[in-house]
Amino acid sequence: MWAGCGIPSVDDMQITSTELGLAARVHQLTKTYGSGAGEVRALDGVTVGIRRGEFTAIMGPSGSGKSTLMHIMAGLDAPSTGRAWIGDTEITGLSDLELTILRRRRVGFVFQAFNLVPTLDALGNILLPFDLDGRRPSALEKARIDGLIESLGLGARLRHRPHELSGGQQQRVAIARALATAPDLVFADEPTGNLDSRSGREVLALLRTASAEHGQSIAMVTHDPVAASHADRVLFLGDGRIVADKPRQSAEEISAYMLANELDARVRA
Numbered sequence: 615m616w617a618g619c620g621i622p623s624v625d626d627m628q629i630t631s632t633e634l635g636l637a638a639r640v641h642q643l644t645k646t647y648g649s650g651a652g653e654v655r656a657l658d659g660v661t662v663g664i665r666r667g668e669f670t671a672i673m674g675p676s677g678s679g680k681s682t683l684m685h686i687m688a689g690l691d692a693p694s695t696g697r698a699w700i701g702d703t704e705i706t707g708l709s710d711l712e713l714t715i716l717r718r719r720r721v722g723f724v725f726q727a728f729n730l731v732p733t734l735d736a737l738g739n740i741l742l743p744f745d746l747d748g749r750r751p752s753a754l755e756k757a758r759i760d761g762l763i764e765s766l767g768l769g770a771r772l773r774h775r776p777h778e779l780s781g782g783q784q785q786r787v788a789i790a791r792a793l794a795t796a797p798d799l800v801f802a803d804e805p806t807g808n809l810d811s812r813s814g815r816e817v818l819a820l821l822r823t824a825s826a827e828h829g830q831s832i833a834m835v836t837h838d839p840v841a842a843s844h845a846d847r848v849l850f851l852g853d854g855r856i857v858a859d860k861p862r863q864s865a866e867e868i869s870a871y872m873l874a875n876e877l878d879a880r881v882r883a
């Protein structure tokens with residue numbers, strides 16, 4: 615009834631993710647796999663936002679729902695119930711094509727299992743996001759990619775295909791690919807899991823720079839308290855729920871919290 619009267623409608627007044635300073639958010643997410651006796655509830659009512667320009671670590675025992683949450687936040691998987699947004703765009707309900715385009719332009723993802731294309735060499739994999747978007751990197755983008763290749767120590771491996779690379783090298787190619795287009799939002803699922811401590815530090819420094827200097831929003835799953843201590847914020851998942859949301863912590867504080875709350879998979883096992 616107010617349409618055209620110059621009085622904002624409820625839709626106009628809705629608070630958007632941008633106003634909240636959120637690069638991505640989810641509301642009341644649940645995800646169940648299987649049915650009947652075999653049903654697994656991977657996520658159980660998760661409401662959380664990833665703040666713009668922040669580096670967020672996501673921790674929790676094996677099977678607590680970390681990868682599932684990241685896949686849904688990135689639009690790679692659909693929730694059973696609940697809603698998800700990237701910036702102001704609600705992604706639950708977008709068509710596959712719309713989602714693919716949005717993801718390609720705005721989201722970088724480092725998969726837990728790397729997901730490199732076996733027939734492409736390392737450079738081909740790193741440049742894949744540009745190929746999929748039907749364009750070539752600009753001079754500026756080329757310079758950034760060269761910088762990534764150098765910091766990740768991949769210069770001598772660019773012509774190797776994934777099966778000719780070690781696990782840690784494949785992981786670094788996956789990281790370079792996720793950062794190549796400088797996406798607003800980067801999800802990294804255990805990006806340091808297969809790396810020695812020096813390469814791990816390089817990767818953490820890259821992610822830190824991406825958020826602190828380039829304003830990119832980073833969400834990183836890790837089991838490593840030292841890796842999580844590089845983040846501005848640490849979210850803890852347990853049994854498909856967010857059980858704690860803490861500001862920057864030292865590695866010692868994170869370890870102590872995990873031990874006290876039995877959130878360390880090694881302690882539980």
Ligand SMILES: Nc1ncnc2c1ncn2[C@@H]1O[C@H](COP(=O)(O)OP(=O)(O)OP(=O)(O)O)[C@@H](O)[C@H]1O
Nearest residue numbers: 647648654655656675676677678679680681682683
């Ligand atoms: N495709 C699937 N089909 C059935 N169950 C699944 C599937 N994917 C995940 N699950 C289950 O959902 C739960 C959460 O899995 P998820 O991969 O999100 O855990 P995670 O926290 O990432 O664990 P990890 O630290 O081992 O990577 C687990 O119990 C898992 O077995």
Ligand SMILES: [Mg+2]
Nearest residue numbers: 680681682726
């Ligand atoms: Mg996982």
